Amino acid sequence: MEVLNAMFVNVSMPxxxxxxxxxxHITHWFYSSYALGFALTLVLTGPMADRVGHRRVFLAGAALYVGASLSCAMSGGIMAFLLSRLAQGAAFALTAPQIMGLLHILYAPHDRVRLLPALGFASASAGTFGPVVAGLLISGNFADLGWRVVFMVGAMIGVTALLLGYWLLPRDTHRPQDGRHEDQGFLYRPMPLVIAVGAIMAMFEWLGRDTAGFHPWMMALAALPFVALWRIRRGTFSLRRPWDARPDPAALSQLATGAMLTICFSASSNSLIIIINHILQNGRGHSPYVSGAIQIPYGMGVFLSILFFGRFLLKKDGRFVIAAGAALLGLAAPLIMWAGQNPHWPVWALLPILVLAGMGVGMTSGCIGPASMARIAPAHAGASAAALRLGQQIGLALGGALIMRPYFYLSQQPVAGTGPPSYLLVLLFVLATAVMLAASFPRPLFPPRA
Structure with a gap:
């Protein structure tokens, strides 16, 4: 549901x-408002599933998503739309971590790797056909609704998820409370994270108000989440209550590394797809349907890489799989931007490069979850999955401020500047950071079988 929603939104946003x-100056908030709603809600509700049950939290989020999608469809102005996107982010903050948390509870670490092809197929199918369906709905202009029908279909998908969750999700997966505080995750004290996330995004908006969407101090702000996570990884910083039991250092270090990687890949891969849609629709003048159809090779690359690299190589050398995926995405990103903005290149020339980009995303984003949570105890699955999801939305917010906002500004300038644009340099720097983080993952990633 989350991937399909993202693909719908990416195609319809232009x-x-x-x-x-x-x-x-407002366009990037179509994505950042979603990320802000997700992040603020997630840090408040991350451990909730461990206490009240994953099924209950999922159903609440699915119901909220239905209402938020209908609100997006009925929005008559930009502010109403942004508030509805904020509510969509809050809804996915309740639903998205529950799937990963349930997999962590129900399956052993090595068994989760065997599930990657099935999860990859579901994700890649949504990523492949979602843009095409969204493009058809918008281009068809059914009932003269235009882009609004996309969000109505999203609400229908939310209703389906609500019914399936009610019938299929297991009950009683929460941890019984015995009066003791044994919370291991660093999301169990949410208010400092709420303040930090909100303050960083406010500073990003303030710094970019009178410039070309980019300010050097933005890079310093972007480093703050990495500094905090690095200290958590080293065991020198914790948001645990002083009476909590000491967490497993190896598990927490691996999770913190995964959260940093998630920030990097979310900032880069989401920004790249959004820029591709903007180039194809606004730059080259293609319809939303053509823009969506061109992304089919991207989804195929995601599925093939998860199927072969994630399924067969992640347990043997997960560090190599994730680092190689980041390097592959770093090679494909500038080629996609250059070919997309070059009017002399035919559209079909983008297809093999999009396959490479999809393979890079599948080798990275598709494998981070099992690799990061391999040593986490099942009792803390909800908070740990929420930590990775929080990293994903922080990455989306950073990508919106450091990559998408400068791109949208420069795309409206009559004359392009000399040298590589700032948003491309930031994207490559983020992916280079991801390669180094992946190389620092412990070996082996997965604990030995009991």
Whole structure:
């Protein structure tokens, strides 16, 4: 549901921006408002599933998503739309971590790797066909609704997820409370994270208000989550209560590394897909349907890489799989941007490069979850899955401020500057950081079988 929603939104956003008359300074908030709602809700509710049950939290989030999607469809102005996107992010903060948490509870670490092809197929199918369906819905202009029908279909998908979750998700997966505090995750004291996330995003907006969307101090702000996670990894910083039991240092270090990697890959891969859609629709003048169809090779690359690299190589040398995926994405990203913005290159020339980019995303984002949570105790699955999801949304927010916002600003300038643009340099720097983080993963990633 989350991947399908993201693909729907990515294809429809250029049309929404034109229809609602959004400026380049507002466009990135179509994505950042979602990330903000997700992050703020997640740090408040991350451990909730461990206490009240994953099924209950999932059903609450699915119901909220239905209402938020309908609100997006009925929005008549930019502010109403942004608030509805904020609510969508809050809804996914309740639903998304529960799937990973349940897998962690129900399956052993080595067994989770065997599930990667099935999860990859579901994710890649949504990533492959979601843009095409969204493009057809927008181009078809059913009932003269335009882009609004995409969010109505999203609400229908939310209703389906709500019913399936009610019937299929296991009950009683929460941890019984005995009066003791044994919380291991660093999300169990949420208010410092709420304040930090909100303050960082406010500073990003303030720093970019009068510039080309980029300010050197933004890089310093972007480093703050990495500094905190690195100290958690080294065991020199913790948000645990002083009376909590001491966590497993190896498990917490591995989880912190995974959270940093998730920030990097979310910032880079999400920004890349959004920029591709903008180039194809606004730069080259293609319809949303063509823009969605061109992304089919990308989804195929995601599935093939998860199937072969994730399924067969992750347990043997997970560090190599994730680092190689980041390097592959770093090679494909500038080629995609250059070919997409070069009018002399035909559209079909993008297809093999998109396959490479999809393979890089599958080798990284598709494998981080099992690799990061391999040593986490089942009792802390909810908070640990929430930590990775929080990293994902922090990455989306950082990508919006450091990559998407400068891109949207420069795309509206009549004359392009000399040298590589700032957003491309930031994207490559983020992926180079991901390669180094992946190489620092412990070996082996997975504990020996009991």
């Amino acid at each position: 049309v929404v921006a034109r229809d609602l008359h959004a400026s380049s």
